[in-house]
Amino acid sequence: MAYDKFQVLTSSAYPLPTENVDTDQIIPARFLKATERVDFDINFFRDWRYNQDGTPKVDFPLNKEIYAGSKILVGGRNFGSGSSREHAAWSVYDFGLRCVISSAFADIFKGNCLNVGVLPVQVSPEFADTLFAAIMADPTTEIKVDLPNQTVTLLATGEFESFEINSYKKENMLNGFDDIDYLKNIENEISAFAEKRPF
C-alpha cells in the first residue's frame, strides 16, 4: 500500500496526554469487521469521542473545534500498546493525521504507522511535556516536523529536538516507497534462502 511522501510537516496538534493509550481505544475491536480499508476515521477513538448514545463528548480533544484539521497528535507515554491491529494506524491516517509524537511507542503500532505513511516521532519526556504545555497555552501553536533533518520544532519558541529513524525507513517515508517494493526486488535471494530451510 504505497502512500504519500512525507517531507516537512508544519501543523497545530491534538494533545492526548493520557499514558498507555492502547489500540483497543484507538479503534475498538467491534469496528474491525471491514474487509476493505475505508473510512476507519469514523470509529477512531470511538468510545472516548462519543457517549454510548452516539453524542460527542465535547471535552475530548479530538472533538474540539480549536484543534480541527491538525495533522499531528501528541500522545502520552507508551502510545499504541496492545493489539497488533493495523486498523489503529489506518484510523490515525484516515482521521487526517500524518504524525504522532510521544515519549514512547509500543513496537507493533510504531511499525504499523511506518508501513502506512504515519510518522511516529519519539521525543524525550521533557520535550513531550514542553509540547503539551505549549498546546495547552495556545491551541493553535504550530509544530514543525522535518524528516530530512530529523528534527521536531516548537515554532513559537524555536525549541527543538532531534529524533531517530533508520535511514532505510527514512528513505521510504521521503519517497512513499514501502517494504514490498524492496522485498519483491530481492525475490531470487529470498527463494534461494527458502530452499535451504529445513521446515
Add this chain to the structure above:
Amino acid sequence: MANTLFDKVWDSHVVRKVTDGPDVFFIDRHFIHEVTSPVAFLGLESRGNSVVYPARTFATADHNTPTINQHLPVADPLSANQLDALENNAAKHGISHWGLGDKNNGIVHVVGPENGITLPGATIVCGDSHTSTHGAFGAIAFGIGTSEVEMVLSTQCIMQPKPKKMRINVTGKLGIGVTPKDVALYIIAKQTTSGATGYFVEYAGDVFEDMSMEGRMTVCNLSIEMGARGGMIAPDTKTFEYLKGRAQTPKGADWDKAMNYWETLYTDEGAEFDAEFNYEASDIEPMITYGTNPGMGMGVTKSIPNAESLEGGVDTYRKSLGYMSFSEGDSMVGKEIDFVFLGSCTNGRIEDFRAFCSIVEGRQKADNVTAWLVPGSHKVVDQIKEEGLDTVITDAGFVLREPGCSACLAMNDDKIPSGKLSVSTSNRNFEGRQGPGSRTLLASPLVAAASAVSGVVTDPRTLLTA
C-alpha cells in the same frame, strides 16, 4: 562465541541485513485469521502478486465466530462477510483453511501447537499480538500488522529490526493455587505494561522447566502485555514429547534430523542479555488485576495501591481506577462480580479446564454470575469430554460453549454489558475490551472458578485442599 537461544533462531532466518535498516527476516510459518488478513489479500491482488509459498500459511477462523449454534449460518452479516473472505482467499490461493465447524478449527494460537505446525527453531508470525504464544516451543513468534501479512504472503519475508534481548529467571517452587497465569501477571506487574518494550524475552529457571507445555504457552502468550514483542523458552524433553506424533510434525528420519537441530536450541553459558531480571516463585500469589492495563495487577489478597506509591502518571492511574469504579486502598477479595469468562488463547487449553473443574466440582455456580466457558479448539472440547469434565461443568450449573476468541475481545455476541464486572482468564483488561463499558479483572482459571462459585472475587486457596 556464546549465543542466546534468541540469537540462534533469529540469525539463522536473516536473508540479508539492510545497512542502517531492518533485517530481511524469513518466516517459516504464517497463521492468518479473518480479521487482519482480508486487506492484505486485497493489497496482494491490486499489485498483481501471488502467494509465493501457500504451504507455509495456515488459515483458521476464530476472532469473529459465534460460540453457540456454529452449525447455523452466522447471523451478523459483517462477521459472515469476513469469514467468507477468509475462506475464499484461502481457496483461491491454495492455503489450508480450518473454517467454522472443521474438526481442527479453534483459536489460532491453540490449534497451531495442537496440530504440530508450531516447531522449535521456527519463525512464526500472525496478524495478532498474542502470536508470542508459540515461543513456548523455542520458536521466535510475534504479532504483525496487515501490511506485513501482505509481505509474508507475497514474499515470505518481513523487514524487521532485531529486538534487544531480555532474560527473566523465576526460580523455586510455586505454591498451591499459583498457576502459570499468576507467574505471568506477576512478571507483568513488576515490569509494567511497557517495561519490556523493544525486547524479546527468554524465560528461564526451574519454574518454567517444571511447567507443562500448556503453562509455558500461557506465559509466552502474555509477553506482549509488558510491551515485549515476544517471549520464548528453550525446548526440552517435554517439548519434544508434546510434539512427537502430532499431525504436522516431521516424521521418521525427518524427525531425527529435526531433533538434532532442536537439541542445539538453548542459551549458551556466558551469553549476554541487554537486560536480566530474577524473581522468586515463593513471592508469587494468585494474582488479579484492578485497573485498565495488564500491568495493574497484584496478589488477590492485597489492596489497590495508592497513586503516589507508583511510578508513572497519577492522572492516568486515577482515570483508570475511575473507569473501574474502584478506589485506592480497596480490597479485591469480596467484590461482587457479574460475569466469569474462561477461555481465550491465554487460558483456553485443557489444563485450564481441568483447573477450573478442580474447584467447581461438587459446588454450584453462584446465582449472580453469568459464566461463559469457551474452549480454545474442538480438540480441547474432545479432551474435555474424554475426561468427563463436561459432566463436572454441567453438574455445577455451567454450560460449555463452542470454540473461538469470544469475550476476550467481544467481536462476536459474547459482550460483557456496560458497567458489569467480569473475572476473565483472557489477556487484556483495557477499557471496553470485553464490550463497551465492561470492566475486566484478569486472573487465572482457579481464581475465575473460585469467584464463579462464590459470586465475589475469591482467593482459590480458600477452596483448595492441599
